[in-house]
Amino acid sequence: MSRINKNYxxxxxxxxxxxxxxxxxxxINFEVEPGEIFGFLGANGAGKTxxxxxxxxxxxxxxxxxxxxxxxxxxxxxxxxxxxxxxxQKFSLYDDLKVYxxxxxxxxxxxxxxxQIRSKIEDILEELNMTxxxxxxxxxxxxxxxxxxxxxxxxxxxxxxxxxxxxxxxxDPITRRSFWELIYRAARRGVTVxxxxxxxxxxxxxxxxxxxxxxxxxxxxxxQKLKExxxxxxxxxxxxxxxxxxx
Amino acid sequence: MRTILFxxxxxxxxxIRNKLILGxxxxxxxxxxxxxxxxxxxEIRHINLLILDQDHSTVSGDLVHHFKASxxxxxxxxxxxxxxxxxxxxxxxxxxxxEIPLGLERELNRGESAEVHLTAxxxxxxxxxxxxxxxxxxxxxxxxxxxxxxxxxxxxxIDLRYSNWYNPKMNYATFMVPGILVLLLTLVGAxxxxxxxxxxxxxxxxxxxxxxxxxxxxxxxxKLFPFLVIGLMELxxxxxxxxxxxxxxxxxxxxxVYSFAVLYLIAVLGLGLLISTLSDTQQQAMFIAWFFLVVFxxxxxxxxxxxxxxLWAQKLTLLNPIRYFIEVxxxxxxxxxxxxxxxxxxxxxxxxxxxxxxxxxxxxRKTA
Numbered sequence: 001m002s003r004i005n006k007n008y009x010x011x012x013x014x015x016x017x018x019x020x021x022x023x024x025x026x027x028i029n030f031e032v033e034p035g036e037i038f039g040f041l042g043a044n045g046a047g048k049t050x051x052x053x054x055x056x057x058x059x060x061x062x063x064x065x066x067x068x069x070x071x072x073x074x075x076x077x078x079x080x081x082x083x084x085x086x087x088x089q090k091f092s093l094y095d096d097l098k099v100y101x102x103x104x105x106x107x108x109x110x111x112x113x114x115x116q117i118r119s120k121i122e123d124i125l126e127e128l129n130m131t132x133x134x135x136x137x138x139x140x141x142x143x144x145x146x147x148x149x150x151x152x153x154x155x156x157x158x159x160x161x162x163x164x165x166x167x168x169x170x171x172d173p174i175t176r177r178s179f180w181e182l183i184y185r186a187a188r189r190g191v192t193v194x195x196x197x198x199x200x201x202x203x204x205x206x207x208x209x210x211x212x213x214x215x216x217x218x219x220x221x222x223x224q225k226l227k228e229x230x231x232x233x234x235x236x237x238x239x240x241x242x243x244x245x246x247x
Numbered sequence: 248m249r250t251i252l253f254x255x256x257x258x259x260x261x262x263i264r265n266k267l268i269l270g271x272x273x274x275x276x277x278x279x280x281x282x283x284x285x286x287x288x289x290e291i292r293h294i295n296l297l298i299l300d301q302d303h304s305t306v307s308g309d310l311v312h313h314f315k316a317s318x319x320x321x322x323x324x325x326x327x328x329x330x331x332x333x334x335x336x337x338x339x340x341x342x343x344x345x346e347i348p349l350g351l352e353r354e355l356n357r358g359e360s361a362e363v364h365l366t367a368x369x370x371x372x373x374x375x376x377x378x379x380x381x382x383x384x385x386x387x388x389x390x391x392x393x394x395x396x397x398x399x400x401x402x403x404x405i406d407l408r409y410s411n412w413y414n415p416k417m418n419y420a421t422f423m424v425p426g427i428l429v430l431l432l433t434l435v436g437a438x439x440x441x442x443x444x445x446x447x448x449x450x451x452x453x454x455x456x457x458x459x460x461x462x463x464x465x466x467x468x469x470k471l472f473p474f475l476v477i478g479l480m481e482l483x484x485x486x487x488x489x490x491x492x493x494x495x496x497x498x499x500x501x502x503x504v505y506s507f508a509v510l511y512l513i514a515v516l517g518l519g520l521l522i523s524t525l526s527d528t529q530q531q532a533m534f535i536a537w538f539f540l541v542v543f544x545x546x547x548x549x550x551x552x553x554x555x556x557x558l559w560a561q562k563l564t565l566l567n568p569i570r571y572f573i574e575v576x577x578x579x580x581x582x583x584x585x586x587x588x589x590x591x592x593x594x595x596x597x598x599x600x601x602x603x604x605x606x607x608x609x610x611x612r613k614t615a
Binding site for chain 1: 249250256261450451452454455457458460461614615
């Protein structure tokens with residue numbers, strides 16, 4: 001087992017989730033290489049979030065397994081957690097804590113030393129241009145700022161892989177752009193980024209993209225190859241082609 | 248251990264910033280104690296008594312006078328017919344009707360026994376029960392007095408004298424305040440703690456914690472400890488109010504009371520935690536907590552003495568944590584009971600805490 005895992009930071013094998021009669025994720029298989037920006041696309045209800053929740057240990061798999069950062073999500077889910085960061089679709093930092101208090105809290109939970117926490121706070125505030133907002137309650141920040149802060153907090157313990165669930169939903173195009181700059185910067189530092197989205201222009205920014213339709217992965221490749229394969233000019237056309245085929 | 252400190256720091260910051268919770272924490276004990284302490288009184292006064300005196304004699308006049316002198320009865324204007332009296336009772340104006348039949352004096356003077364008739368409106372059972380008791384007592388006293396006046400000693404039966412131990416002046420605040428304190432602590436534990444945890448579920452913030460390697464016990468201790476502290480603060484505020492406003496003399500050791508309060512809070516916090524694991528929204532948590540609290544409070548011995556419940560209900564109260572705390576607080580604060588006297592209570596609440604927290608931890612899931 002260890003040999004395969006060395007090459008892949010995430011490797012799903014027949015990963016399945018059933019809710020009663022409904023199969024949300026149906027035996028999906030894929031690998032993610034270290035340092036990749038891996039896009040996870042699909043229409044609403046295609047199973048992206050469910051798959052991601054299984055990989056992050058928030059949801060138990062009905063069947064199959066996945067290895068994340070070398071650990072099985074079934075066998076040792078708590079070990080997986082040291083190596084991953086997660087940013088949920090719904091903003092989930094504490095509204096009634098200040099900006100720096102949120103960073104300090106998660107730094108502390110991940111076991112950073114006091115000194116590490118202090119320097120993380122400074123680094124993050126600087127990277128996000130939020131030094132002046134350090135003592136502001138998070139609830140008073142605009143959504144775009146909150147999202148960026150959530151992303152940085154997900155990375156506070158320098159995880160090997162970070163899972164982003166529709167991180168840019170609901171923010172304006174300019175903020176989306178600067179958010180993707182943050183993603184690139186993290187990727188350059190060697191963090192693997194696993195991101196779901198339904199903005200198809202964002203799919204073009206990914207190294208590889210998988211497209212889920214009704215619980216299965218219909219296509220998985222680089223944006224360039226996918227466009228060639230489906231004779232499409234954009235990822236949008238690829239997506240429409242695959243999604244329509246299903247109906 | 249360090250992780251717990253970070254969680255604690257967060258919890259205290261959030262509590263301090265929540266004006267509503269702070270207000271509830273400090274206003275609730277003050278308002279409840281002061282209002283309930285003064286208003287919750289078991290003694291019944293102002294019983295509306297209607298007298299139907301058909302005898303119109305010296306004897307009946309004397310008897311009526313005795314009732315007038317009593318502090319418990321308010322006399323209504325006299326009526327002439329029993330039916331009239333019943334009508335007034337129907338309208339809710341008369342609580343008790345005393346009917347003195349024609350010929351009372353004559354029969355008594357002949358040395359025969361005579362009857363008077365009491366009719367009580369038993370819609371309010373407590374008022375009816377106590378009212379007829381007071382009335383019988385007055386009639387009995389009158390009998391004794393008449394007997395003495397007549398020079399006969401045989402008529403004087405056993406003379407009862409009462410003395411109320413541990414609450415010599417029969418001050419109801421003394422009796423109620425310790426009980427209300429218990430309710431306050433229960434509210435903090437079962438309500439506030441469960442709502443606090445469920446709020447994290449509702450807001451989605453708990454997900455961010457669940458993807459971290461935080462241990463269940465770290466999260467739970469971090470969540471429950473602040474409410475333990477708050478509960479003990481409420482207890483302190485309550486004890487001070489009891490002393491300063493109600494002038495209750497605390498007889499026993501406060502160390503026992505605080506020690507028991509800690510165990511008690513752990514038990515009810517376990518209940519709160521269990522409720523939070525069973526609910527997804529704050530509303531659900533409120534309803535479940537409410538269900539338990541109403542049963543616990545009504546069966547806790549604060550409003551109804553446990554001794555007067557049917558045997559099966561008495562057995563049921565053994566499962567009620569409120570019961571133990573109310574007994575301990577009353578025994579220790581009012582009677583001065585010591586550790587040995589309440590060791591059974593300590594054991595029971597400790598077991599309750601183990602079971603409730605065990606169930607809660609077992610039912611708490613980081614993974615759905």
